[in-house]
Amino acid sequence: MNLNLRTVFSGAFAVTVILLTLLLSYIIGKESTKSVEVSIGSSLAEVAYQMSENLDQFMWSRTGEVEVLSKLNAFQEPVHKEEIDGLLQQLRKSMPVFSWVGYLDTKGNVISSTDDMLLGENVSERPVFKEGVKGPFTGDVHEAVHLAKLLPNPSGEPLQFVDYSTPVYNKQGNKMGVLATHFSWEWSREVEKSIIAPLQERLKGVEVFIVSKKDNTILLGPKGEMGQKMNSYALNQARSGKNSWSIDSDINKNSYLTGYSYGDGYLNYPGLGWSVIIRQPASIALASVDQLEKFIILAGLAAAVLFGILGWFMADWIVRPLNHIAATADLLSSGVNVEIPTSNRFKDVAVLSTSLRNLVSNLAKTEPALSYMSDMARHDSLTGLPNRLALDDFLAHAVSRAKQNHTTLSFLYLDLDGFKQVNDTLGHSFGDKLLQEVSFRLLDCTRDNEIVTRIGGDEFVVILHTSAVKAMQEAEVVAKRIINKINEPFYIEDKRINVGCSVGAAVWSPESQDTSETLRLADEALYISKRSGKNRITFETAV
Structure with missing residues (x-):
């Protein structure tokens, strides 16, 4: 099939533009994806670390307050129950996060408590006493069925608590009892809101999880997720003590950009090993990259049409002197004495084209050699490692x-x-x-x-x-x-x-x-x- 120069030029211009468009779309899309992943992933990892730090710092503050309270003379020498009641009530009034505070004797009997809840009952079989009588004890998030019936619950959702208890000694070093507390787990929502709200203004679809170390139970998360088990690459990385981000997927193979951090305590508070997982669906995170790729492709198609038309007219302009030379050659072949015409139109172009071809040819030969030499100069010849x-x-x-x-x-x-x-x-x-x-x-x-x-x-x-x-x-x-x-x-x-x-x-x-x-x-x-x-x-x- 013979094609004229106008068709070849027009088609070549259009095909070249389309191929360049696809290449640029791929390169820009890949680099943009990498850039967006690093940017968002780093933000998620940073916020996960902040939240982990805040959770541990909050627990450190509350346990410290209980420790200070246990050193008061009213508890070390419990003579006046009214004084103990007043101190416990004041603690709860000042810090509503203390859902219940009680003072227990050495046998586990509740001898004073906020709002007289569980007063007179024996809690010696509960971890808050069994472990607290041995030394400072922090219990993981749990439901307290009996206590939940006594506390107001406007939301109707199961109430969850974090335990903390510590033994009380008198000045002679004798054990007098145990100061026990239940923190309302609702405070974690406040920590979440204070940290995540600014992030959600920039990133849509962000989800936050706090996962227990004991059995991978989701302690805090979206509705329907709490109480479920989590098993993911990000969680395993967090458990190893790392604070970073990764591209992770759930059991439904949905892809997420995930930041993670591990709570390893704060100062003298050892922490409960909570892992903070913050993730955003990859489809949402990379939506801007998809839009950019679509725009590049549409712009490239429009450019291909435009350059195809331009190539059509350009080929006509170029082919005119060639047709003149061809017509003159036909006259010479028929015996007519005519002179082959010259075209000044393309003299400079011909010289430039020849020079550029030589230059490109030389560069094509020398550039790989220079690149190879530069690479060799920066690597060890035996191991291939950088030098x-x-x-x-x-x-x-x-x-x-x-x-x-x-x-x-x-x-x-x-x-x-x-x-x-x-x-x-x-x-x-x-x-x-x-x-x-x-x-x-x-x-x-x-x-x-x-x-x-x-x-x-x-x-x-x-x-x-x-x-x-x-x-x-x-x-x-x-x-x-x-x-x-x-x-x-x-x-x-x-x-x-x-x-x-x-x-x-x-x-x-x-x-x-x-x-x-x-x-x-x-x-x-x-x-x-x-x-x-x-x-x-x-x-x-x-x-």
């Missing part, structure tokens, strides 16, 4: 990111214990293969946004992104994981090789020294680990 040059490039970006996010960088400087013996006994080829296997294990112990570099010999440097509050704890977890991983046997050419790993660590923060000083401190800490018995981690801090 010191790549480490400097990584730190430049990592420092900027840490300053923006108010986080820290943890430096792990490590080398292998017993590597020289492997080289001396088995040869350098075994040593090289061992270094390659070690590199694989180090990469398994780190995240994608972190870096593992080989500095030289059997020395490696790992840079971790850590929080501002628990940097050393987070770095220690990774370091121990690395040490345990390296301690596992290596099997190279049917030989079993055992080596150890010593680690020196230092933490960089936006307020501390520069990264080169942090690296030097980590190096010094490594030598302390070596001198202290090897196969361990040592932290070094700036003086």
Whole structure:
């Protein structure tokens, strides 16, 4: 099939625009999706952490108030019941979250309580007494059937409480009784509203869950979810002590952007291990990306039509001098003595086209070679890991990111214990293969946004992104994981090789020294680990 130039130009313009549109739609959509996921996921993780902190801080405050109350002389020397009644009533009046407060004797009899509820009853078999008589006790969220019948309940929904009790001693150290309380779980709703309301103004469809550590029961969540069991990747990550976000799915395969955090207590309050899960349906979170992709496609189709028409007229303008030359050639072939015409219209275009083709041809040949050389210059030839040059490039970006996010960088400087013996006994080829296997294990112990570099010999440097509050704890977890991983046997050419790993660590923060000083401190800490018995981690801090 023969096509004229006008058809080819018109079709080529339209097809090119359509292909570019699809390519741009894919690239922009993918990058936008990633950006939106990181932005929303980080927001959800931050709010989950705030809520977890507020829950633990609230419990710390309330338990502290009960502890202070137990130190009053009225309870240590319970002579006047009216004075005890007044103190309990005042506590409940000042803090309505105390649904019930009672003073129990050492046998579990309620000798004073707010509004005389359960007065005279024996509660010795209930955890609030059985555990509270031994020492400070915090009980997880539960329903109190008997007490719920005595308390007002306008909503009609089951009342839930959190227990706290503590023994009371007199000045001689004798146990006088137990001060027991039931906190209304409704206070958690107030914490939820104060934190989630600003988030819901920006993000639609956000759901909040507080999950018990004991049996994965949902203590707080949307209607219909409370009391159910939760089992998800985000919950398992939260249980491991992490505060981050992920793309998760429920039992119905619905996808969510999920932030999570684990309540590990506040100050001297150990916490109940509540996990806070905050999620938003991915379909809602990524709706703006879908709209952007649709707009790009529609705009691209419109541009394809426009450029198709433009190509049609442009081809006509280009083909005119070619038709003139072709007509002249036909006259020459028929024997007519005519001169082949020249067209000044395309002289500059022809020169430019030739020059550009040469330039593009040269660039196409040299660019892959330059790219390959640049990549090789930044990677270790034996292990393929980034080298010191790549480490400097990584730190430049990592420092900027840490300053923006108010986080820290943890430096792990490590080398292998017993590597020289492997080289001396088995040869350098075994040593090289061992270094390659070690590199694989180090990469398994780190995240994608972190870096593992080989500095030289059997020395490696790992840079971790850590929080501002628990940097050393987070770095220690990774370091121990690395040490345990390296301690596992290596099997190279049917030989079993055992080596150890010593680690020196230092933490960089936006307020501390520069990264080169942090690296030097980590190096010094490594030598302390070596001198202290090897196969361990040592932290070094700036003086």
